[in-house]
Structures are given as C-alpha cells and as structure tokens.
Amino acid sequence: GQNIDQPTEMTATEGAIVQxxxxxxxxxxxxxxxxxxxxxxxPTFLSYNVLDGLEEKGRFSSFLSRSxxxxxxxxxxxxxxDSASYLCASMDSNYQLIWGAGTKLIIKP
Amino acid sequence: xxxxxQAPTSQILAAGRRMTxxxxxxxxxxxxxxxxxxxxxxxxxxxxxxxxxxxxxxEVPDGYSVSRANTDDFPLTLASAVPSQTSVYFCASSPGxxxxxxxxxxxAGSRLTVL
Numbered sequence: 001g002q003n004i005d006q007p008t009e010m011t012a013t014e015g016a017i018v019q020x021x022x023x024x025x026x027x028x029x030x031x032x033x034x035x036x037x038x039x040x041x042x043p044t045f046l047s048y049n050v051l052d053g054l055e056e057k058g059r060f061s062s063f064l065s066r067s068x069x070x071x072x073x074x075x076x077x078x079x080x081x082d083s084a085s086y087l088c089a090s091m092d093s094n095y096q097l098i099w100g101a102g103t104k105l106i107i108k109p
Numbered sequence: 110x111x112x113x114x115q116a117p118t119s120q121i122l123a124a125g126r127r128m129t130x131x132x133x134x135x136x137x138x139x140x141x142x143x144x145x146x147x148x149x150x151x152x153x154x155x156x157x158x159x160x161x162x163x164x165x166x167x168e169v170p171d172g173y174s175v176s177r178a179n180t181d182d183f184p185l186t187l188a189s190a191v192p193s194q195t196s197v198y199f200c201a202s203s204p205g206x207x208x209x210x211x212x213x214x215x216x217a218g219s220r221l222t223v224l
Contacts, residue, residue: 004151033212042199042215043152087152095206096167097213099151 002026006088007026012078020073020086020103025065028093032064032071035087037102043087046073075105083107115200121222122190123164130185130219132200140203141183142213143175144169145196152199158183159206190223195223205211 003025012018024032032051035043049055049064049071061074073086086101092098116131131146139160144152154167157179172194174186183202187194200216 031211035213042217043213044215045212046211074116089152091211095211096154096157097152099153101149101151 007101022088024090026092030091115216119220163184
C-alpha cells in the first residue's frame, strides 16, 4: 500500500532550527513535495525534490533520499509566523499526490 | 487577484440535501482537483480533472460528482449529503499533470457541516 509518515506535532523555540521528517512508500515515485498550512488557511507550496540531496531556499531547506524513502524539511532561524502545519506529499507513478497527515509545528518564544 | 475562488466559505446543511461547492480559477491551469481534509488525516483526493471535458475518480469519490465544462470551473456536488461528509473541502489547480508541472495552488477552502 501507499503510506506517508510524519510526526503529528513538534515544538521548537523562536530563533532555533527544527527538522521535520517524512518517510514515504508509494507505487512509483515522481517527486516529494512540502506544503505549509497555517490554521484555517489553504496549503501553500514550499518545496519539490525529485533528485537526492538538499535544496535550499532561504530559511527553508528540503532533503531527499530516494533509496531510503525519506525526506526532511529544515527550518532555520525560526520565527513565530512559522507556527503552522507542514504537509509532506509523495507523487506516485500516476502523478497523483499521496499526502501525510501533517506535522503541527508550535513555536515558543 | 489571480488564484482560486471557492464558495461558499462555510455551510451548514441538513442530511439528505443536495449541495454544490463552487470552484473557479483564473490561472488557465489545465488540471483541477477536489480534496477533503479531516482532522488527523492527510488530504484525500475526491475527484480530479486533467483537462476541460475530462474527469476522474480519486481516493474517496463515493457520494460526490464533478463536471468540467470549461477550463475555469470545477464544481463539486453532493447529491444527498450525509454526516460523514462533514469536512473542509479544498479545490486546487495545477498547470499540468507531469511531475515538474504539478505544483498545486489551493483555494481558501469550504467548511461543510452536515447535520
């Protein structure tokens, strides 16, 4: 079956670094997406990885290991506005997205 | 402002009633999707359309129908609402359906409560 696993909730301190992990098992693989969703709002696109390695985009970076079925989202210099849910999604061989349940990130002052 | 417009924002509905959630995009995206989001679960695909005039079933299509008469509009209809259809519904679109083109833009969501 197809499955995405990510932690339900994480807590971090303002100014710190946090890593949100995601493991996936899908029928075929055409890329790994991360979306951010603030409470009561729509998800918004953060990153897309299809090759192994680290993609850096400002304070956010995303890593992929296809052989391990593993990705992480790294958030640096955390700000209070980063409090949100972070959704991991894997694209399968039919180019359909399989979504994780999301990781709720709580930032404390 | 370019993007996706969903209506209504919120609705309370009696069980057995028919309901249509509207979705319009102005980005000329080929593909459109309807998802439902429930607490503790990932987004689940209800129906999708890769291009105007075509539709397909997603993971949880039962009790829902869609149409795609043109590029911009993708309404979702609940023929006879049941309480298990209480959820937040998101419409989304993407430029295409190939790997690199599949970045989704989401609407603001429609919160539906079926009593």
